[in-house]
Amino acid sequence: MKKFILSSLIGGIFLISCKKEEVLVLGFTPSAETEKIATTTKPLVDILSKKLGIKVKSYLATDYTALIEALGSNKIDIAFLPPFGYVLAHQKYNVEVLVKAVRDGKDFYRSQFVVRKGEAKNLNDLKGKIWAYPDAASASGYIFPKAYMIKNNIDPDKFFKDRIQTGSHDNAILAVYNKEADLATTFEGAEKRLLKEYKDILDKIEIIAFTDNIPNDGIVVRANLDNNLKEKIKQAFLDLNNDEQAMKILKEVYSWDGIVIAKDEDYNVVRETMKILNIK
Numbered sequence: 001m002k003k004f005i006l007s008s009l010i011g012g013i014f015l016i017s018c019k020k021e022e023v024l025v026l027g028f029t030p031s032a033e034t035e036k037i038a039t040t041t042k043p044l045v046d047i048l049s050k051k052l053g054i055k056v057k058s059y060l061a062t063d064y065t066a067l068i069e070a071l072g073s074n075k076i077d078i079a080f081l082p083p084f085g086y087v088l089a090h091q092k093y094n095v096e097v098l099v100k101a102v103r104d105g106k107d108f109y110r111s112q113f114v115v116r117k118g119e120a121k122n123l124n125d126l127k128g129k130i131w132a133y134p135d136a137a138s139a140s141g142y143i144f145p146k147a148y149m150i151k152n153n154i155d156p157d158k159f160f161k162d163r164i165q166t167g168s169h170d171n172a173i174l175a176v177y178n179k180e181a182d183l184a185t186t187f188e189g190a191e192k193r194l195l196k197e198y199k200d201i202l203d204k205i206e207i208i209a210f211t212d213n214i215p216n217d218g219i220v221v222r223a224n225l226d227n228n229l230k231e232k233i234k235q236a237f238l239d240l241n242n243d244e245q246a247m248k249i250l251k252e253v254y255s256w257d258g259i260v261i262a263k264d265e266d267y268n269v270v271r272e273t274m275k276i277l278n279i280k
Contacts, residue, residue: 024052024233027059027067027079028253037253044249051236071095071222078233080254082217083270084139084279090264093223098234100218100266101250102258104189108213111140111148114176114184114191117206123154123183131156132164132172132181141169144211145185147273170194177204215266217254234261 026048028041041058049056059076061067064085070076072093081089081097089095100107113123120126134141149156156163164181166172169190175181177198188210194201219237221230237259240246250256274280 022054024054024056024078025059025076026056027061027070027076029061029064029067029080040249040253044246047240047243047246048236051239052232068092068095071220074222074224076222077225078219078221080217081220082139083215083267084143084274086218086220087267087270087274089220090267095220095223096230097218097220097262097264097267098230099237099259100262101216101254101256102260103216103255104257107216107260107262109140109216110188110213111144111185111211112188112190112207113145113209114173114186114205115182115208116176116179117204119182120208122208123149123152126183127159128161129182130162130164130180131160132166132175132184134166134169134172134186136165138169140187140211140214141172141185143277143279144214144273147276148209148211150276173201173205174198177201212269214269215262218262219259 026045028037038058038060045056045058059070061070064081067076067079067081068085068089071079071089072095079095086095086097090097103109115126120129133145136142146156149159160183164172164175166175166184169186170193172181172184172186173191173194176184177194191201191205219233221233225233238261240250241259247256247258250259
């Protein structure tokens, strides 16, 4: 980013000098209340400023679409993006992914297919039944499971008697638990969040299938950022693995346990899924 300063007027011609303003803008989307995330992430921004030797400012977008557009217009330089968000941003603005999250020791997650124990061995046993999912915009709760079904010659629009949008992964599993639905699709391990209140839940449900691995969300940078600076940013984030305060913040805000290098090809499974579902 550059700041232009009017220096003098000579013979009717303005002389303008160019001063480099060393500021990087890091984009977030709220995972909680905007005020809370702004307060929580400030120490992380300060840590990155020190590691890079460049002032880092935070930018809170209303949603991922706004974050992608901010990258494309050079309003921000770095951003946290989920897998679908990254692929869309790469297609549209050639943004580059540098690193991605580790959760529970893995740099990927999966969707799971949940049924009542003993009532179905595979998806074909669920013809004419009821499918519960969190939200039609959920990657692990709807998009990847739907693509998985289509790849396995199941047309979910015709296969099920009914479909229920439950509003959350927890509620989708509870719909199966309470016999309001026969199948729930959620992110892997979602049932563990219900154990405290529903102590018998693992005795009542089981998993009959998983989707392919889905790469975790990552840190991306705008395309026209200096290549040397991109490398510095990548290393700065990798170094956060050894910074207890930084990782505590990332855990609180985005449930990150660690950070590893990411490559564009890691997200090919996302592109394949988008193609199956004709998402552009």
